Amino acid sequence: MNAAAPERIPIFGPPAESTAWVGPGILADADRYLVSPSGRFLLAAAPSAEPSAAILRRVLGARCVAEVAIDDAEASKSLASVEAIADAALAAGLRRDDAVVAVGGGVVTDLVGFTAAVLLRGVAWNAVPTTTAGMADAAIGGKTGVNHRLGKNLLGAFHPPTAVLVDPRALETLPDRDYRAGLVEAYKDAWIGDAALAARAGAALPGILARREAPLLDLLAGSVRVKAAIVAADPREGDRRRLLNFGHTLGHALEAAAGWGGLRHGEAVAWGIAAALEISRRRAGLPDADARAVRGVLAGLGPFPEPERDAAKLRGFLARDKKATARGLASILLPRLGAAVVDENVPSEEWLDAAAIMSLS
Amino acid sequence: MNAAAPERIPIFGPPAESTAWVGPGILADADRYLVSPSGRFLLAAAPSAEPSAAILRRVLGARCVAEVAIDDAEASKSLASVEAIADAALAAGLRRDDAVVAVGGGVVTDLVGFTAAVLLRGVAWNAVPTTTAGMADAAIGGKTGVNHRLGKNLLGAFHPPTAVLVDPRALETLPDRDYRAGLVEAYKDAWIGDAALAARAGAALPGILARREAPLLDLLAGSVRVKAAIVAADPREGDRRRLLNFGHTLGHALEAAAGWGGLRHGEAVAWGIAAALEISRRRAGLPDADARAVRGVLAGLGPFPEPERDAAKLRGFLARDKKATARGLASILLPRLGAAVVDENVPSEEWLDAAAIMSLS
Numbered sequence: 001m002n003a004a005a006p007e008r009i010p011i012f013g014p015p016a017e018s019t020a021w022v023g024p025g026i027l028a029d030a031d032r033y034l035v036s037p038s039g040r041f042l043l044a045a046a047p048s049a050e051p052s053a054a055i056l057r058r059v060l061g062a063r064c065v066a067e068v069a070i071d072d073a074e075a076s077k078s079l080a081s082v083e084a085i086a087d088a089a090l091a092a093g094l095r096r097d098d099a100v101v102a103v104g105g106g107v108v109t110d111l112v113g114f115t116a117a118v119l120l121r122g123v124a125w126n127a128v129p130t131t132t133a134g135m136a137d138a139a140i141g142g143k144t145g146v147n148h149r150l151g152k153n154l155l156g157a158f159h160p161p162t163a164v165l166v167d168p169r170a171l172e173t174l175p176d177r178d179y180r181a182g183l184v185e186a187y188k189d190a191w192i193g194d195a196a197l198a199a200r201a202g203a204a205l206p207g208i209l210a211r212r213e214a215p216l217l218d219l220l221a222g223s224v225r226v227k228a229a230i231v232a233a234d235p236r237e238g239d240r241r242r243l244l245n246f247g248h249t250l251g252h253a254l255e256a257a258a259g260w261g262g263l264r265h266g267e268a269v270a271w272g273i274a275a276a277l278e279i280s281r282r283r284a285g286l287p288d289a290d291a292r293a294v295r296g297v298l299a300g301l302g303p304f305p306e307p308e309r310d311a312a313k314l315r316g317f318l319a320r321d322k323k324a325t326a327r328g329l330a331s332i333l334l335p336r337l338g339a340a341v342v343d344e345n346v347p348s349e350e351w352l353d354a355a356a357i358m359s360l361s
Numbered sequence: 362m363n364a365a366a367p368e369r370i371p372i373f374g375p376p377a378e379s380t381a382w383v384g385p386g387i388l389a390d391a392d393r394y395l396v397s398p399s400g401r402f403l404l405a406a407a408p409s410a411e412p413s414a415a416i417l418r419r420v421l422g423a424r425c426v427a428e429v430a431i432d433d434a435e436a437s438k439s440l441a442s443v444e445a446i447a448d449a450a451l452a453a454g455l456r457r458d459d460a461v462v463a464v465g466g467g468v469v470t471d472l473v474g475f476t477a478a479v480l481l482r483g484v485a486w487n488a489v490p491t492t493t494a495g496m497a498d499a500a501i502g503g504k505t506g507v508n509h510r511l512g513k514n515l516l517g518a519f520h521p522p523t524a525v526l527v528d529p530r531a532l533e534t535l536p537d538r539d540y541r542a543g544l545v546e547a548y549k550d551a552w553i554g555d556a557a558l559a560a561r562a563g564a565a566l567p568g569i570l571a572r573r574e575a576p577l578l579d580l581l582a583g584s585v586r587v588k589a590a591i592v593a594a595d596p597r598e599g600d601r602r603r604l605l606n607f608g609h610t611l612g613h614a615l616e617a618a619a620g621w622g623g624l625r626h627g628e629a630v631a632w633g634i635a636a637a638l639e640i641s642r643r644r645a646g647l648p649d650a651d652a653r654a655v656r657g658v659l660a661g662l663g664p665f666p667e668p669e670r671d672a673a674k675l676r677g678f679l680a681r682d683k684k685a686t687a688r689g690l691a692s693i694l695l696p697r698l699g700a701a702v703v704d705e706n707v708p709s710e711e712w713l714d715a716a717a718i719m720s721l722s
Contacts, residue, residue: 117518155479
């Protein structure tokens with residue numbers, strides 16, 4: 001059964017053309033939305049995303065000229081994987097006017113998108129995220145990259161997918177822990193940029209946890225709209241785009257301190273948001289009711305594993321923040337629901353103090 | 362002794378800001394021209410470029426916060442080298458607003474420029490080419506990249522250096538074979554885009570071979586001007602930029618067939634130009650006098666090693682041309698000196714036929 005007309009959400013105009021299509025069942029119509037200058041595609045899919053890959057394989061038929069399997073473990077986000085994907089693509093005769101389709105979670109879209117960015121100095125690609133984290137965050141906005149032993153995403157490129165297909169039915173086989181962790185990013189978009197969406201999706205949390213299509217679609221599409229508006233205004237993360245890092249300044253440090261795989265990215269961000277709520281109350285006048293609303297959703301999405309809280313252990317990871325410049329850390333605070341701000345005057349120590357007392361209940 | 366005011370040649374305007382500065386002795390004033398948002402630099406130099414690196418080290422002083430040595434062999438253009446440079450840069454605490462300075466030949470500027478393109482999703486860089494090939498070609502125009510086992514520069518990015526410092530005095534220690542091979546690209550720029558320069562530099566060949574500053578400067582600056590005008594009109598190689606590949610369609614195949622290091626890039630291009638002259642006479646009406654003028658300069662720059670001429674051995678390399686699309690090979694022909702054109706209708710076999718009979722004398 002094919003889908004009703006999806007929602008079309010423009011992310012970037014030319015030259016970095018990027019459009020998200022959001023709708024239940026749209027993978028079955030993928031040939032209408034996926035873009036390739038030559039009409040030929042290389043399918044790069046994670047085994048865990050096989051149900052979605054199978055739909056695309058059927059829809060694309062002979063236009064899919066080659067396939068490469070992508071391991072969706074964080075450890076596969078490496079230059080060695082870029083080389084391996086390039087091997088497969090070039091051996092299959094990929095040309096500059098062909099396009100890649102990445103099918104999977106954030107690891108897959110980050111890695112395959114980056115490979116597309118550097119292959120033959122850049123070929124077009126399309127993202128088919130199959131996780132909540134991918135739909136709300138990784139596949140939207142053009143950031144691609146791999147990890148370096150000193151930190152995540154330290155090597156990368158800005159290379160937006162020409163089309164992003166967000167089909168909530170692709171989530172059907174996603175394990176619950178990943179489903180919930182990824183939703184942290186979707187709610188985060190609402191909290192920083194759309195108070196009405198935050199209220200609707202907050203009230204709809206039970207239905208969303210039960211994976212009911214209507215409220216889930218409302219949250220996912222709303223999240224893409226918020227992120228699209230922010231990244232369109234600031235593609236290269238000079239200013240406004242930093243708002244998307246609400247919860248990430250400390251979150252990245254918590255994630256790194258837990259070791260890769262210890263905390264899901266979204267789980268670490270949830271804790272980072274809890275800390276940001278503390279600092280936002282003190283420094284930005286965040287009303288208690290707003291803080292309670294956010295915390296209530298995070299509690300419902302959890303419980304999440306306990307993070308590292310020891311300042312001595314977190315301090316080094318905080319200092320290594322990729323966004324740090326000569327001016328110091330950029331902290332994202334929330335004066336009220338739906339309107340985040342950047343504050344460059346929050347000392348690292350204040351984040352470490354908040355880590356000691358932050359709570360998700 | 363510091364330099365007279367150099368010639369300023371704009372290459373790209375914002376956002377891909379890129380400016381070439383051309384003048385004898387300008388390295389001694391490098392602090393006026395090198396650009397870093399933070400004022401801090403990472404110096405990435407080839408040991409063979411040590412005289413130039415020493416000047417920069419002295420001029421930059423404490424603003425040079427770290428150094429990394431780059432092997433300038435073609436084999437070092439690899440993702441493994443990218444990882445190693447990233448290691449050194451990140452270990453030294455490189456931040457997003459710091460900049461890199463690449464000092465060396467085309468291998469160094471291609472590799473370091475590509476690393477800058479992907480490090481922290483892109484940091485600024487400056488190019489200080491110390492070879493004729495780097496000054497006339499590799500450091501100008503924003504193409505960066507590394508090799509893949511299936512071909513040269515198959516992984517790369519468009520990431521122009523903010524500043525390019527072309528100081529002919531940096532060539533003083535360049536071996537004669539490299540000096541002459543690189544000049545093929547400089548003359549090529551004149552032949553495709555500036556008939557007056559081609560005439561002046563053709564007449565001045567003996568002085569240029571003797572490394573006399575005035576005629577060499579005229580050729581290098583003129584070559585940068587031609588290339589800048591072409592790439593500014595077509596940064597991403599959609600159309601006009603392909604003109605720069607005069608001699609390269611067959612040249613790349615000759616270079617690959619000879620094995621890395623068998624023929625210098627410029628030497629292979631010289632043979633490729635010889636073949637292009639044959640096809641240009643037949644298909645584009647190139648006057649005999651123009652063909653003789655080009656061949657005379659190439660003979661003066663040589664003699665160059667004999668290339669592979671066997672069609673059976675060249676055919677596979679020609680088919681793998683990176684610029685090939687579904688439409689086929691893009692051949693660059695020369696109807697007259699100073700005005701090249703793209704022709705998409707030259708069969709590969711015609712290039713292979715020309716390879717059998719091409720001559721540089």
